[in-house]
Amino acid sequence: MAAVMPIPAASRVLLSGNEAVARAVWEAGVKVAAAYPGTPSTEMLEVISTYPDLYAEWSVNEKVSLEVAIGAAYAGSRAFCCMKHVGMNVASDALMTLTLTGVVGGLVIAIADDVGLSSSQNEQDSRYWGRFAHVPVFEPADSQEAYAMTLAAYELSEQFQVPVILRMTTRINHVKSLVTVGERAEHVGAGFTKEPGRFVMVPGNAGKRIPLMFQREIKLREVAEASPLNVIEAGSDKRVGFITAGPAYMHVKESFPNAPVLKLGFSCPLPVEKCRELAAMVEQVVVVEEVEPLVETELKAQGLKVLGKEILPLQGELAPNVLKPAIAKLLGEPVPVVSERLAPAQIFPRPPTMCVACPHLGVYYTLSQVRNLNISGDIGCYTLGAGHPWNALDTCVSMGASMGIALGMDKGRGEADKDKRVVAVIGDSTFLHMGMQGLLDMVYNKGNVTVLLLDNRAVGMTGGQDNPGNGRDIHGEEAPRIDFAKLVSALGVKDERIHKVNPYELPVLFKTIRDEVKVPDVSVIITDQPCVLIKDYHKLKPFEVIDDKCTGCGNCIDVGCPAIHVTRRGKEVKPSGREVDLAFVRIETSVCTGCGLCVQPCAPKAIQHYAPVSPIKLVQGGCAA
Amino acid sequence: MSENTNILVVGIGGQGVMTATEILAEAAIAMGHDAKKTEVAGMAQRGGVVSSHLRFGQRVLSPQITPGTADVLLGFESAEAMRWQHMLKPGGITLMNTARLVPPVVELGLFDYPEDPLAEIRKTGNKVVAFDATSIALELGDIRLGNTVMLGAIADHLPFSAETLLDCVLKRFQRKGEKLVALNRRAFEAGRAAVGEAEAAVA
Numbered sequence: 001m002a003a004v005m006p007i008p009a010a011s012r013v014l015l016s017g018n019e020a021v022a023r024a025v026w027e028a029g030v031k032v033a034a035a036y037p038g039t040p041s042t043e044m045l046e047v048i049s050t051y052p053d054l055y056a057e058w059s060v061n062e063k064v065s066l067e068v069a070i071g072a073a074y075a076g077s078r079a080f081c082c083m084k085h086v087g088m089n090v091a092s093d094a095l096m097t098l099t100l101t102g103v104v105g106g107l108v109i110a111i112a113d114d115v116g117l118s119s120s121q122n123e124q125d126s127r128y129w130g131r132f133a134h135v136p137v138f139e140p141a142d143s144q145e146a147y148a149m150t151l152a153a154y155e156l157s158e159q160f161q162v163p164v165i166l167r168m169t170t171r172i173n174h175v176k177s178l179v180t181v182g183e184r185a186e187h188v189g190a191g192f193t194k195e196p197g198r199f200v201m202v203p204g205n206a207g208k209r210i211p212l213m214f215q216r217e218i219k220l221r222e223v224a225e226a227s228p229l230n231v232i233e234a235g236s237d238k239r240v241g242f243i244t245a246g247p248a249y250m251h252v253k254e255s256f257p258n259a260p261v262l263k264l265g266f267s268c269p270l271p272v273e274k275c276r277e278l279a280a281m282v283e284q285v286v287v288v289e290e291v292e293p294l295v296e297t298e299l300k301a302q303g304l305k306v307l308g309k310e311i312l313p314l315q316g317e318l319a320p321n322v323l324k325p326a327i328a329k330l331l332g333e334p335v336p337v338v339s340e341r342l343a344p345a346q347i348f349p350r351p352p353t354m355c356v357a358c359p360h361l362g363v364y365y366t367l368s369q370v371r372n373l374n375i376s377g378d379i380g381c382y383t384l385g386a387g388h389p390w391n392a393l394d395t396c397v398s399m400g401a402s403m404g405i406a407l408g409m410d411k412g413r414g415e416a417d418k419d420k421r422v423v424a425v426i427g428d429s430t431f432l433h434m435g436m437q438g439l440l441d442m443v444y445n446k447g448n449v450t451v452l453l454l455d456n457r458a459v460g461m462t463g464g465q466d467n468p469g470n471g472r473d474i475h476g477e478e479a480p481r482i483d484f485a486k487l488v489s490a491l492g493v494k495d496e497r498i499h500k501v502n503p504y505e506l507p508v509l510f511k512t513i514r515d516e517v518k519v520p521d522v523s524v525i526i527t528d529q530p531c532v533l534i535k536d537y538h539k540l541k542p543f544e545v546i547d548d549k550c551t552g553c554g555n556c557i558d559v560g561c562p563a564i565h566v567t568r569r570g571k572e573v574k575p576s577g578r579e580v581d582l583a584f585v586r587i588e589t590s591v592c593t594g595c596g597l598c599v600q601p602c603a604p605k606a607i608q609h610y611a612p613v614s615p616i617k618l619v620q621g622g623c624a625a
Numbered sequence: 626m627s628e629n630t631n632i633l634v635v636g637i638g639g640q641g642v643m644t645a646t647e648i649l650a651e652a653a654i655a656m657g658h659d660a661k662k663t664e665v666a667g668m669a670q671r672g673g674v675v676s677s678h679l680r681f682g683q684r685v686l687s688p689q690i691t692p693g694t695a696d697v698l699l700g701f702e703s704a705e706a707m708r709w710q711h712m713l714k715p716g717g718i719t720l721m722n723t724a725r726l727v728p729p730v731v732e733l734g735l736f737d738y739p740e741d742p743l744a745e746i747r748k749t750g751n752k753v754v755a756f757d758a759t760s761i762a763l764e765l766g767d768i769r770l771g772n773t774v775m776l777g778a779i780a781d782h783l784p785f786s787a788e789t790l791l792d793c794v795l796k797r798f799q800r801k802g803e804k805l806v807a808l809n810r811r812a813f814e815a816g817r818a819a820v821g822e823a824e825a826a827v828a
Contacts, residue, residue: 014650014660118665142661142688175663175688176650247688254687320691342692342711345745347704348736350637350728352671384671389733557732562672566732583734590768 009183017172020143020179021110022047024150025080028106029187030054032072034065036433037462038084039119040173041112045082046465049474053184058465058474061399061433062087066094066109073103073163074199076189078154082110085124086398090434092129097201098163099133100209102216105189106157108150110166112173115247115290116317119461121379121396123315125292126167130268134217137165137268138229139245143177149229149265151182156223160216167267169290171247171317221269229265230274232281239331241282243275243295243306248288248318255320256327270295272302279304286311286327288318354384356563357595359456359529362503364390365559365597366510367423367452373517374409374420376449378402378435380427381460381531389560393425402426403438406449421450421517428455428469428484436491443492443522450516451524454503455484456531464534488524503527506600532593540594542610545586549606552582556598556607563588564598629682630784631690635709636701637726638672641772645699646677648776649783652793653681656785661688672728676709699779701758701771702726703742710749719746720778720820722758722771754778754827756819762812770812777816787817 007013007023015023021044025033033056035045049056059065062083072079083091088111095109111129114120130137138153140146146168153164197205224230235241237258244252245264252261262278264271275295279285287296287308296308311326312318325335354361364385367375377383377393378401386393395405406424413420426435431453442449457470466472471481485498497519499512509527516523530536552572556564570582587598589610599607632649636642643664650662660681665674678690695713700706700721713719723743731738739745746753756778762771776794780787791813798805 014647014654014662116665171663171688175661176647177661177685177688178654178659250686250688317689319689320687341749344711345708347708347739348728348731350672350674350705351730352638352673353729354671381671388730388735557729560729562729564732565727566734569734581734583732585732 007181009181012178012180014176015143015147015179016043016174016176017140017143017146017168018043018174019047020147021082021150021166021168022051023179023181024147025108026051026054027182027184028151028154029078029185030080030154031077031105031187031189032069033057033080034059034068035082036060036062036065036087037459037465038062038087038112039462040114040170041082041084041087041110041168042462042465043173044110045474048080056474058467060468062091063094066091066098069107069109070094070098070103073105073107074101075105075192077105078187078189079103079105079107080110081107082112084120085111085113085126086120086122087111088126088129089124090399092132095129095133095135095163097206099135099213100201100206101199102161103157103163104161104193105187106154107163108153108157108166109163110150110168113167113169113291115169115171118170121398123291125290125294126165127268127294128292130165130167131294134213135163135165135268136160136220136224136266137167139167139265139267140172141246141249141263141265142172143175143179145265146172147179147181152229160220162216162220165268167246169247175247217269221271224266224269225271225273227266227271230267230271231263231265232274232278233261233263234281235260238282239284240327241278241285242288243278243285243299244288245295246290248290251317251319251323252288255323264295267295270298272299272304275299275304279306284330286330288312288323290318291315351387352384353387353562354381354560355532356561356591357532357593357597359503359527359531360385360454361560361595362506362509362597363425363452363454363527364392365601366506366513367392367425368558369510370513370517372420373423374417376402376406376409376422376424378424378426378430380430381456382425382427382454385425389558398434399430400426400434400438403435403442403451406451407438407442407445407447410448411445422448423450423452423513423517425452425454427460428453428457429459429465429467431484432468432482436487439488439493439522439524440491447522448520449522450513451522452513453484453488453524453526455526455528457536458531458534460531460533464531470536484526488526493522493524497521497523499523499525500528501525503529504595504597506597540596542589542592542594543587543596543599543607544589544592544610546606546608547584547586549604550584551604551606552584553603554581554583554585555601555603556585557583559598559601561598563592629680629685631695631714632679632697632699632779632783633690633695633709633712634677634679634699634701635705636675637705637728638675640675640701642675642677642701645701645772645776646679648793648797649679649779649790650681651796652783652785652790653679655789655793658682659684661685663688674705674708676712697779697782699775701775704739706753707739707742707745710746710751713751717751718782719751719753720782721746721753721755722775723755724757724759754820754823756816756823758816758819761815761819765808765812765815767808770808773809773812774816774819777813777818778820780813780817781820
């Protein structure tokens with residue numbers, strides 16, 4: 001978690017976009033903030049939870065987090081929720097009706113689009129939700145704007161009783177820049193007023209709210225037209241004018257300092273007249289927006305002659321090295337050639353991998369040793385099981401999808417797969433997020449799937465956040481802890497088909513998986529060892545390789561632990577005449593935590609507890625560890 | 626806009642690349658600069674590639690360093706220093722730790738680790754200074770000092786004084802006691818000296 005120092009009002013500090021939003025949420029007098037972790041949005045709620053005088057929670061999923069925020073806003077308090085782009089897909093059911101009821105206390109929904117896919121399964125443009133739900137969208141371009149727009153969003157939200165979307169991207173959430181912060185203002189909630197015509201969305205009531213939503217949108221467009229968040233910046237080079245928003249604005253200014261620019265901060269409803277104003281100033285207009293051509297399409301529909309995705313990519317960031325050649329080409333100028341000097345060195349890739357001693361290592365090593373499996377995977381650290389050396393995860397789509405996809409693979413199996421066993425792999429937090437319903441469906445519909453529920457007591461990939469599975473709340477304080485065995489039993493899995501296994505005991509894990517995949521029923525195998533990055537994990541004595549005993553078989557390398565390194569390679573001709581590759585290894589004892597996984601497949605027993613020759617101090621972690 | 630200083634810090638997840646860049650940013654801000662710091666990190670906590678961009682000057686717009694415009698490349702690992710050479714401007718300098726951190730995909734025999742990343746960098750014609758930050762840290766008694774050694778290494782290649790940077794480094798350890806402050810001061814000076822000596826040897 002980010003360490004937060006109390007920041008005095010009026011000080012100018014280096015903050016990420018996430019930290020800036022958190023500060024503004026606190027200053028705005030927000031009473032309730034809720035979220036489910038997801039890169040690049042996670043730090044917003046982590047930091048909010050360190051501020052006093054407000055309630056913050058990790059919700060079990062994004063839909064619940066939005067509903068919690070809605071309840072608080074109905075009750076008259078200011079509320080906040082945030083999520084990554086795919087989280088909004090989950091929460092959208094609530095959003096699409098929330099737009100009809102509107103809010104009482106201000107409600108801001110910060111959505112973090114992972115433009116460039118640094119840690120996501122897809123790339124989405126969350127500005128669509130503004131159009132879809134007819135709610136306003138703000139787009140900050142740096143941390144200072146993220147801070148200021150969050151405060152402005154609460155004002156607008158209450159003025160129009162409408163939730164406001166703050167659309168961020170990775171390049172806002174995770175960029176640190178200077179922010180001048182202010183003071184907290186108390187917000188006194190009005191209290192909940194029973195008003196069924198507004199808050200009970202049955203057809204008769206909802207139908208009457210729809211025209212109000214459209215009237216609100218007309219007024220919001222007028223506000224957007226006059227908003228100081230939408231500014232035309234004059235420029236001397238009138239060959240091309242730009243309409244842009246978010247981080248793309250910074251890239252445009254960096255690339256074309258003399259061009260006229262309309263910077264959109266309040267981008268939905270779109271201030272079309274303001275766009276016309278810019279168009280009248282320049283020879284041609286280029287819309288620079290990440291990711292989809294939303295503004296471009298709307299302006300074209302309004303009869304404006306603009307360019308956009310004809311000359312710019314639909315995917316990824318629109319950084320200067322993308323913008324400059326595209327505009328040069330448009331203007332008929334020589335396009336700067338990307339010389340070989342500007343291409344990255346062609347060396348080995350360094351994909352993310354599982355940590356030293358990660359409990360998932362044992363699971364994937366075992367899965368890689370069991371034949372005839374189709375493995376339906378899910379979202380989390382364990383998605384890395386798709387990589388080398390395990391290659392033991394065959395699908396990854398959305399949170400909780402491993403359950404339904406496994407059942408579908410079972411029911412939809414063709415002749416070619418009749419001997420294949422279907423396995424689903426899901427983590428504790430993902431299971432609680434959206435996997436439970438899939439398991440219930442699997443049981444109810446008599447599926448034949450073996451579920452591996454990897455309980456490592458943390459939301460691992462986003463930094464080890466707490467969840468209902470580990471008995472701690474967002475502040476690390478004790479909270480009710482779900483019992484996974486009882487939970488899956490309650491969902492209908494037969495008690496004899498539920499197994500709790502220590503993933504470091506490979507023979508037990510192997511036998512349990514091999515036995516259960518043969519049973520034509522729903523089985524759940526729960527692994528119960530903690531993530532190595534959380535405080536529940538206890539390090540053990542490290543291991544080392546006794547060089548004389550290592551035969552170079554390479555079995556330990558197949559575990560996939562990053563502490564194992566090859567010292568030399570060789571070849572051996574077997575009695576059968578077959579030539580095999582040998583890889584002799586060592587263990588980096590300074591990072592080994594003694595999990596013992598690599599010891600188990602080592603036939604010559606060459607891996608033993610580390611016995612230092614001289615009494616040197618052993619240190620863990622840190623630089624170059 | 627071209628007046629901005631661009632510093633690229635590269636390494637792998639867990640090495641402290643992002644913290645080092647943040648301290649550099651704090652030093653730039655202490656000197657009255659505007660600054661932006663950004664990462665291409667992805668799931669870097671899991672041993673992946675990390676490249677952290679720092680830009681500072683009168684006013685910084687885009688947070689990203691455009692390929693071919695970095696003034697200094699601070700490499701926490703040999704192959705990573707090599708991977709990012711294309712980011713340097715002509716005449717830019719690389720300050721690199723000679724440590725080699727070999728990833729599982731190489732141990733599995735799927736890829737090769739470059740035999741001599743330093744020689745490969747020299748071939749590009751870019752200036753490079755190499756030093757063993759990991760050994761320096763271990764000699765001082767704790768591998769975790771490597772981060773401060775790296776910051777000492779860049780101290781004389783910034784448009785502000787080494788003392789400004791040192792102040793920002795030590796501020797991080799103030800609450801942790803005098804002993805750690807003193808140790809980090811030594812690590813900083815050792816990194817600074819290592820680069821100074823390596824440069825003197827070349828000159």
